[in-house]
Structure formats: structure tokens, C-alpha cells
Amino acid sequence: MKIGLVVNSQHHLEKDLVQALQEQYALVRLARDGGWNTVITNMHYLNEGENRHLQIIPLTARLQAEVGEMTLGLGILLINLHNPVYVAETVATLDVICRGNFIFGVGLGYRDVEFDAFRVPRGQRVRRFEECLALVKRLWTEDSVTYESEVCKLDGVRMNIRPVQRPYPPIWIAANHDNAVRRAARLGDTWYVNPHATLQTNRRQLDLYREERARLGLPFPMELPCRREIFCGKDRATALELAGPYISEKYRLYAQWGQDKAMPSGESLSLPFEELLRDRFILGSPEECYEQLRPYWEELGVNHFIFRTHFLGMPVSSAISSMRLISEELLPELRKL
Amino acid sequence: MKIGLFVTNQQYLETDMVSALDDQYAMVRMARDHGWDSLFSGQHYLNEGNNKQLQLVPFLARMQAEAGEMTLGLGILLLNLHNPVYVAETVATLDVICRGNFVFGVGLGYRAVEFDAFRVPKGQRVKRFEECLALVQRLWTEESVTHESDTCILDGVRMNIRPVQKPRPPIWFAANGDQAVRRAARLGDTWFINPHATTGTNKRQIAIYREELQKHGKPFPKELPIAKEVFCAKDRPTAIEMAGPYLLGKYKDYSKWGQAEAMPGDESLDQPLESLLEDRFVLGSPEECFEQLRPNWEQLGVNHLIIRTHWAGMPLSHALSSMRLISTELLPALRKV
Numbered sequence: 169m170k171i172g173l174v175v176n177s178q179h180h181l182e183k184d185l186v187q188a189l190q191e192q193y194a195l196v197r198l199a200r201d202g203g204w205n206t207v208i209t210n211m212h213y214l215n216e217g218e219n220r221h222l223q224i225i226p227l228t229a230r231l232q233a234e235v236g237e238m239t240l241g242l243g244i245l246l247i248n249l250h251n252p253v254y255v256a257e258t259v260a261t262l263d264v265i266c267r268g269n270f271i272f273g274v275g276l277g278y279r280d281v282e283f284d285a286f287r288v289p290r291g292q293r294v295r296r297f298e299e300c301l302a303l304v305k306r307l308w309t310e311d312s313v314t315y316e317s318e319v320c321k322l323d324g325v326r327m328n329i330r331p332v333q334r335p336y337p338p339i340w341i342a343a344n345h346d347n348a349v350r351r352a353a354r355l356g357d358t359w360y361v362n363p364h365a366t367l368q369t370n371r372r373q374l375d376l377y378r379e380e381r382a383r384l385g386l387p388f389p390m391e392l393p394c395r396r397e398i399f400c401g402k403d404r405a406t407a408l409e410l411a412g413p414y415i416s417e418k419y420r421l422y423a424q425w426g427q428d429k430a431m432p433s434g435e436s437l438s439l440p441f442e443e444l445l446r447d448r449f450i451l452g453s454p455e456e457c458y459e460q461l462r463p464y465w466e467e468l469g470v471n472h473f474i475f476r477t478h479f480l481g482m483p484v485s486s487a488i489s490s491m492r493l494i495s496e497e498l499l500p501e502l503r504k505l
Numbered sequence: 506m507k508i509g510l511f512v513t514n515q516q517y518l519e520t521d522m523v524s525a526l527d528d529q530y531a532m533v534r535m536a537r538d539h540g541w542d543s544l545f546s547g548q549h550y551l552n553e554g555n556n557k558q559l560q561l562v563p564f565l566a567r568m569q570a571e572a573g574e575m576t577l578g579l580g581i582l583l584l585n586l587h588n589p590v591y592v593a594e595t596v597a598t599l600d601v602i603c604r605g606n607f608v609f610g611v612g613l614g615y616r617a618v619e620f621d622a623f624r625v626p627k628g629q630r631v632k633r634f635e636e637c638l639a640l641v642q643r644l645w646t647e648e649s650v651t652h653e654s655d656t657c658i659l660d661g662v663r664m665n666i667r668p669v670q671k672p673r674p675p676i677w678f679a680a681n682g683d684q685a686v687r688r689a690a691r692l693g694d695t696w697f698i699n700p701h702a703t704t705g706t707n708k709r710q711i712a713i714y715r716e717e718l719q720k721h722g723k724p725f726p727k728e729l730p731i732a733k734e735v736f737c738a739k740d741r742p743t744a745i746e747m748a749g750p751y752l753l754g755k756y757k758d759y760s761k762w763g764q765a766e767a768m769p770g771d772e773s774l775d776q777p778l779e780s781l782l783e784d785r786f787v788l789g790s791p792e793e794c795f796e797q798l799r800p801n802w803e804q805l806g807v808n809h810l811i812i813r814t815h816w817a818g819m820p821l822s823h824a825l826s827s828m829r830l831i832s833t834e835l836l837p838a839l840r841k842v
Contacts, residue, residue, distance in 0.1 A: 181665060185601045213590055223598040230602050231564035233570030253550050253622040261560040264522040265567050284658040285590040292647060321621040328557035338733035
């Protein structure tokens with residue numbers, strides 16, 4: 169079992185961003201020194217409400233100086249907002265900066281404010297996503313690419329800057345909706361299982377994923393990563409007290425921003441916290457967390473957990489205490505799997 | 506006089522990019538340890554010929570970890586290829602990573618392959634450039650931005666991520682043609698004088714720049730930066746022998762890529778080294794370099810000299826030897842200017 173850390177690059181407006189960044193460096197170094205495997209960043213443009221986000225590309229590049237031997241990954245890049253040449257050269261550069269120890273995570277996005285700002289018309293989001301990903305792969309592998317669409321025109325171009333990993337870095341696809349899960353099976357190297365769904369939904373969708381891979385004659389991926397919201401305290405009550413308010417706020421924002429529109433029909437994130445918790449978030453002592461995580465490897469076959477344990481607004485000292493417990497007590501147990 | 510390093514970040518196709526990046530870290534650390542003031546790098550997409558280049562934004566972000574107290578700058582970002590929301594959030598993030606010690610350099614670009622790849626129609630390059638720059642500044646300073654153009658729709662948006670420097674980082678304008686020099690006077694905080702022109706041309710254009718500033722009631726900028734091709738060795742023949750082939754290679758590429766089309770009148774870069782050298786490149790012993798540089802402060806009023814001393818294909822040891830001489834012999838003399 170591999171363990172990764174989600175870097176929280178979302179902060180309240182009153183938080184000084186220079187200081188917030190120093191704190192993220194500290195958390196990343198704590199993960200590095202605690203033997204974690206992976207660091208994953210994420211992205212949004214035009215954050216709404218009382219919060220803001222550092223942009224993923226410069227942040228990820230800068231974090232490489234702190235990660236040591238850990239794998240660094242985009243989790244995820246909203247590729248349909250961007251030009252394919254931009255994506256191909258930028259991601260190749262990150263793979264060079266990471267010396268080939270890098271994951272290319274992609275996703276579709278769900279916020280109108282982003283699609284409008286980048287002029288991605290309704291009805292074109294999926295098409296642009298698929299076309300972008302296909303063109304990026306061609307640019308990384310072919311010697312002469314000719315292409316014309318409304319976003320990009322290339323006439324016998326050879327892209328000289330290429331990823332270190334051949335033919336390209338592993339492509340993780342985030343997917344919430346059933347159709348997106350099928351798309352992940354078809355177009356990605358693995359499905360980056362999301363943290364928003366309950367265990368039952370993950371289980372049902374993993375069957376869909378397996379089915380789709382089998383239908384396409386593709387093997388089940390060697391690596392199945394799953395992101396989880398987790399907080400380790402000395403007991404469940406403490407974990408709830410320290411993390412509850414922040415996870416709760418983050419999910420209120422998800423609901424406001426429309427994340428649940430991207431989820432399978434009928435599922436909502438506008439729930440009281442106790443209900444949201446159930447079968448979804450991992451909170452408690454290291455032993456309790458271990459037991460709550462068990463179904464993910466036993467039933468789903470997850471072999472790479474990506475943990476978010478620092479949330480918007482949470483004091484960094486709380487995140488450090490959770491990370492210490494994870495490093496010292498949970499990680500050694502997970503390593504035995 | 507401030508002294509900066511311009512990292513070319515362009516390599517031959519056969520060069521291993523991971524070791525080339527290590528070489529460039531070594532150059533930056535040498536500049537840092539010898540008290541150089543600033544670090545710049547440039548941007549191209551779809552390098553042609555025997556060249557490849559890492560993308561500027563992740564490259565510069567990663568360099569921040571090596572740069573100590575040096576000011577970092579985009580030199581330059583091709584503004585009109587990118588979405589304004591992308592530019593505003595990405596540049597704000599770089600300013601945070603650099604703790605507000607950062608320069609936002611912009612330019613128009615000149616290569617058809619880039620404009621096509623990003624679908625910037627002919628006749629719209631200047632318009633897109635000016636619109637992007639104006640919108641970026643609004644997004645950094647206004648509480649509610651509404652905008653609709655070919656590239657971006659915003660409906661009462663507040664951008665929460667903002668630069669550390671208030672209201673924004675200094676905006677340096679690269680400009681080759683006379684029109685572009687006038688635009689730099691009108692829209693920028695200073696003109697980032699290019700390394701391609703002769704001192705004769707620079708002298709003529711600085712008069713245009715002054716005139717245009719006056720027309721708009723703007724003061725002459727406190728900082729006047731110039732990029733120069735410089736190579737220091739024990740004497741001029743050695744400098745020409747060590748740097749000549751690589752520098753000439755760079756200018757042959759400029760010529761093929763169409764850089765001269767952005768330059769005034771019938772100035773060409775397709776010349777033998779001897780005639781390119783004259784009044785343009787700075788090559789020789791530290792004393793000779795000082796004398797060749799003299800017109801830049803005496804006649805143009807330059808007070809920030811950004812030195813490029815490594816070009817695609819040049820061995821790291823050559824660049825470091827030039828940097829060492831610059832650091833120990835040229836820099837102390839320039840400090841007295």
C-alpha cells in the first residue's frame with residue numbers, strides 16, 4: 169500500500185498566502201521525512217466565497233524542491249479549460265522537473281464560472297476534454313502532428329519537449345459520474361477514485377469500471393488510487409472536534425459550487441455532517457482509521473491512498489498532529505498490506 | 506547598477522533535460538552566491554530546429570527554490586496566447602511563491618506557429634495583448650469584473666487570489682519594433698530593452714520611448730533594464746572562441762523563427778558573427794566587457810543589466826567560467842556605476 173498527501177492550496181481570504189505556502193512546505197517535508205510516497209496538488213480558478221487557491225502549475229513545480237524522492241502529481245488538471253499545446257509542454261516540463269517521478273491527473277471540471285471564463289461552450293466540455301487528451305498524447309509521441317479544431321491548429325508540427333517517462337506519465341482520471349467512470353476506464357491508466365462518494369457508490373462504480381475495462385479488452389490497472397478525507401486523533405471524539413468543522417465547511421462549499429451535479433443522480437453533498445460522515449470520511453484513532461479504511465483494499469482493491477488531512481481554514485498544528493499519528497501508527501500497519 | 510542572469514533554458518535535442526536542469530540550478534546558485542540581483546527566463550512553445558525548452562511558468566517557479574533573495578522575473582510571458590484568468594491567477598501565484606519579489610514581463614510574440622497553435626487570428630495579436638493586460642489588471646484590483654470577449658466571459662466575478670505586491674508586480678514590456686516601444690511607454694512600468702538590437706537602434710528607440718512617455722504624462726521609469734549577450738573570458742579571442750558558435754547558433758534560429766520581422770525597418774539577424782557582434786554583443790575580458798557595456802548606462806540610462814552568458818549547446822563549464830569572471834571582476838566595477 170502506498171500513501172500520498174493532498175496539499176491544501178485553498179485558503180481563507182484573511183490568511184497570508186506567503187505564510188500559508190511556508191506551512192504547506194512544512195507539511196510536505198513532514199510527509200517526506202515520515203516515508204510517505206506521494207504528494208498531490210489540485211486546482212480551481214475563480215474561487216467563490218471567502219477563499220482562494222494558488223495555481224496548480226507553479227505550486228507543483230515549486231513543491232518539487234521539498235518532496236525528496238516522493239512522487240508528485242497533478243490531482244487534477246482541468247484540461248478542457250486549456251490549450252492542448254499548453255498542456256503537453258507544461259506537463260512535459262513538470263515531468264522533467266520531477267525527473268520522471270510524476271503523475272498526470274486529469275478531470276472534467278463542473279463549475280460554470282470556469283467554463284465561461286475559458287469560453288468552453290456548453291455541450292463541448294466532454295468533447296474538448298477527450299480531444300485535448302488525445303492531442304496531448306499525439307504531441308508527446310508523434311514526429312509530425314497536423315490538426316485543426318476551434319482551439320488549436322497545427323501543420324506538421326513536432327513537439328520537441330517531451331516527458332521523461334516514455335511514452336508519457338501515468339494518466340489518472342478523476343471521475344464522479346457513471347459516464348465519467350466509463351470514460352476513465354477507456355482513456356486513462358487508472359481511475360483516481362474520488363473522496364465525495366460513499367463506499368457503496370465507490371463499490372458500485374468500481375464494478376462499472378471493471379466491466380468497461382473488460383469490454384475494451386484492457387487489464388485492470390496495477391495501481392488503484394483512492395483519495396480519502398481523513399483525520400487521525402487520539403480518539404474519534406477528538407478527531408471529530410479537530411477536523412469536523414473544516415471538513416464540514418469544505419463540503420458546504422462543494423455543494424454551493426455544484427460538485428454534486430457531477431455525481432451520480434440523487435446523490436447530494438448538502439447533508440447534515442453526521443450523515444455526510446457515514447461511509448465517507450475517515451475519522452478516529454489510528455486503529456479506528458485503519459478499520460474504516462479496510463473495505464477499500466479488501467473490497468475495492470485500492471493500493472494507493474491519497475489522504476487529505478489539512479482542510480481550508482484548519483490550523484496547521486492540527487494537520488501536523490494528524491500527519492504524525494498517520495506516519496507513526498497508521499502507515500506502518502498499512503505497509504504490511 | 507543591478508545585475509541579473511537570463512537563463513536561456515534552451516537545449517539541443519540530444520541533451521538530457523534532467524541534467525540540463527541540474528546545470529541551470531548550478532548557474533542560478535552561483536549567481537545567488539555571488540550577489541547577483543535577479544533571474545529571468547523566456548518563453549516559447551513549439552521550438553523549431555535543434556532546440557527544446559522547458560515551459561517558463563513551472564521552470565521559474567521551481568527556480569525560486571534556488572534563487573535565495575534574487576528577484577525572479579518572467580522575461581517574457583507571451584500574454585496574447587493565454588486566457589486572461591489564467592494569466593492573472595498564475596502570475597499572482599508566482600508573486601506569492603516569490604514573496605512579492607517578482608517582475609511580470611510581457612511581450613507580443615512573433616511566431617506564426619505559436620499564434621496558430623493557440624488560435625490567435627492574424628490582425629488580433631495586438632488587440633488580444635492589450636485586452637488581456639487590461640483585464641488582468643482589473644482582476645487584480647476590482648471587486649466585481651464583468652467582461653465579454655472572444656476569449657473570456659465574466660459575470661460580476663471577484664478574483665480572490667491576488668499578487669503580494671500592491672496593486673501588482675512591476676510590468677516590464679519587451680519591445681523590438683518602434684510601435685511596440687510606444688506601446689511599452691503607454692502600457693508598461695518600464696521597457697525591457699531587448700538584446701537583439703544594436704546600441705545605435707536602442708539609442709534611437711529610447712528617444713521614441715521618452716517622447717511617448719511625455720505624451721502620456723508619465724515619468725521616465727526609475728528602473729531601465731536591458732538584456733545583453735555577454736561572455737567574459739581572459740581575452741576577446743578566447744571569448745569569441747568559447748561563445749561564438751553557440752551565440753551564432755541562437756541568432757541563426759532567431760532569424761529562421763522570424764524574430765527580425767518584429768524588429769525595426771530592414772534590420773536583419775541573418776549576418777555573420779563578425780557583423781552581428783559589432784555594437785550588439787559583449788565579448789572579451791572583464792575590462793573589455795565593461796567598456797563595451799558603457800554606452801548602455803552613459804547613453805541609454807540603463808540601470809539593470811540582465812546578462813545571458815549560456816546558449817543552447819554550450820557546455821556548463823564554459824558558462825560557469827564566464828559567470829565567475831563576471832562575478833569577481835565585472836560585477837564589482839558595475840556596482841560603482
